[in-house]
Amino acid sequence: MSTSISTADLSREFCKILPRASVLDREEQLKPYECDALTAYRQLPRLALLPSTNEEIQAIVNVCRRYEIPIVARGAGTSLSGGALPHSDGILLNLAKLNNILEIDPHNRTATVQPGVRNLAISEAAKPYGLYYAPDPSSQIACTIGGNIAENSGGVHCLKYGLTIHNILALKILTIEGEILEIGGKNLDSSGFNLLSLMTGSEGMLGITLEATVKLLPHPHDRKVMLAAFDQIQNAGDAVNGIISNGVIPAGLEMLDHLTIQATEMYCSPGYPPNAAAILICELDGYDEELEVQVKRVSDIFHSHHAIEVRIAKDEQEAELLWQGRKASFPALGNLTPDYYCMDGTIPRKHLALVLDNINKLSVKHGLRVANVFHAGDGNLHPVILYDANVPGELETAEKLGGEILELCVEVGGTITGEHGVGVEKLNQMCVQFSNAELETFLAIKNALDKKQLLNPGKAVPTLHRCAELGAMHVHHGKLPHPELPRF
Amino acid sequence: MYIMENYLTPNFHGFSDLRMNDYAQEIADKILTAYQQKQPLKITSGKTKQFYGRKINAEILNVKNHSGVVEYEPSELYITARSGTPLSEIERIIDHKNQILPFEPPRFGASATIGGTVACGLSGPRRAYSGSLSDCILGADVINGKGEQLHFGGRVMKNVAGYDVSRLMCGALGTLGVITSITLRLLPKPENEQTITFETSCTEAIEKMNQWANTPLPISATFHDMNTLYVRLSGSPSTIKSSAKEMQGEFIEKNETFWETVKKHKHPFFDTELPLWRISVPPSTPELNIQGECLMEWSGALRWYATDSDERAIRTEVERVGGQATLFKGNSTQNIFHPLSKASMKFHKHLKQVMDPGYILNPGKMFAEL
Structure with a gap:
């Protein structure tokens, strides 16, 4: 097993591949890697490695395979689900040094990049050609494309422009066997199975991304940003449905509830109506006259759903101000509370009001405040549970409340994660969403492609044993048979 | 439950009786028997794309009868239909609500079904501008080569729970499982x-x-x-x-x-x-x-x-x-699809082994080895 080689010997092995300075083994060097953005889970790896070439990564994988050492690949460590949490017996493979944009091809509208390239850096490099990379997770200044692919990241604009899977064309993957697998190309169709879909969102468990070719899009002709305020959350939810049913697909459609509005006002004063129960921020893009027609249509829909105020940004500056509050929501909520826990379920839009109402009830039941700021247009909720980790038991209560919110999402026909991934965080809820036969399929895929369970083991797919311990939750939605069992 | 209400609400345009046309169990039983008897199966439905892929000889499993639109939620921009549902019926129903299939499926005969369309993975004229067939897939019900009925994905656009097995079915030519139902994302029809x-x-x-x-x-x-x-x-x-x-x-x-x-x-x-x-x-x-x-x-x-x-x-x-x-x-004994690299074929074989360990679902339809 993985303990068959001492850490010192292992370190010596890697020093044959990497410069000494790229093999981190002292506790103070490993500390920065002990967690990702889900800080409630922490674990030091045995070693952290900083390769700078594909050949080095290949050699590292070969050593790990020989000694059966688990590998956790990591980009910027912005995962909100613990996807990059180290393994106690394993190495942490930091891909940050592989940060070259290998090619911008304006003729075919593609960018070929290494995994450690930041999401926003792609759009910056494509800007001179009038192109950009569409997926824009809120962490886009920092998060890397390798992590985006592992998690199939979304963002504010994915309602119209899709998730990572809709915007990548090719991947170069290193398998645990040390072989390089080329998937896709700058062309649109490839023979064989749809491996691009299988790899995207597989949380680093089926291979290591060495290179990605992504689609670049031309910037939209023009955009308009609107704000609508409602005194009842139900009306805001219905307005969201009204817009989509009317054949309008906004570039972004976001909702902020009362608590979030108050927090952002205190934080950066975006000028949101302070008494509203909820506001919607809607971005539309398109051509001049057509855009005007859409703005009018959406404005009418807001009014017909009893909006107490509808505001249309006059210029780019005002548009940015309207977005600013939304973008600052999380730090703003952070000011209200010592700790917060951000959830990520998706539900059919029509159940928005019902689910928000039930979240409120769960919040009262567990005695913790929950703020809601989310991608309303595609039903992707981000309930933010406010708690204080220094109060004994509050973290556990927050996790329990979070788990119940996700089970509620599954119950109304949704899913436990829209864009943050399962990681270590939502393993129990996977037992709710999938049957044993379905989980067995995932486990068999993992087993077939990584028999020794070395690539990011223990993430994304729970063992059947774990689900059995939790009880037959897949059948009995939302009713935990053994609430006393530890939930992580 | 909310989903069940939708199943039972006859609020659309004269869908045929859903319970009558549910043959999923029967298909699963047939596959289980074939698995036990090591009997290869050739999966067919509307038979409009039989020219596509390698020629194989096996016992025919026709899934055309397993049909019907299970759910259609215009405001949610998705439709769920059983695999034998005619493509033309789906397009007619969604057209009624001014919606389209974003990948604009090509059509090689009136009897084409949605299951065959997904299995072949072909997209039409709009593909380069509003996305591929694979891009539109939100979820799928699948019967694997052991006759197990499985459900992957869902009804919502953003969903990253578990490996994306539903999209893996797209273009697999039935070699990884028999699709019994599919949920597709829709778009508003352009003005x-x-x-x-x-x-x-x-x-x-x-x-x-x-x-x-x-x-x-x-x-x-x-x-x-x-x-x-x-x-x-x-x-x-x-x-x-x-x-x-x-x-x-x-x-x-x-x-x-x-x-x-x-x-x-x-x-x-x-x-x-x-x-x-x-x-x-x-x-x-x-x-x-x-x-x-x-x-x-x-x-x-x-x-x-x-x-x-x-x-x-x-x-x-x-x-x-x-x-x-x-x-x-084209009538040929040549390779139909572009050959895979050695590493890729190895990966493909592993996946085939997981989904169809008895090698009975459309064996050889894509590549001789799969």
């Missing part, structure tokens, strides 16, 4: 569509199409047949008018009929006895060095050749530009 034309050579057409693709012009389809380039514009009448003016094209009258012809391969080009090659290349690739007439779609990313040129010569030329070639139609 208006018009087509403009240009008289141009192949080289100039490739240049033009790729220049336009770098701008936000509302292009939703392109087609070039030797000397005429057709470009479909979608949006409001005013947007179409101003775009056409900017592009300096001539409007054609029969916009819809023209694209129906393209989708159904009724263009005279396709009326050929020669082997038909479907070639996927980076869109701005210059004219290929392949003998024979060429049609282009998708801003140049899809090229059709009717030619009896040597297979190896075609594949070598296509590989040179980073593309792939499929022998779409």
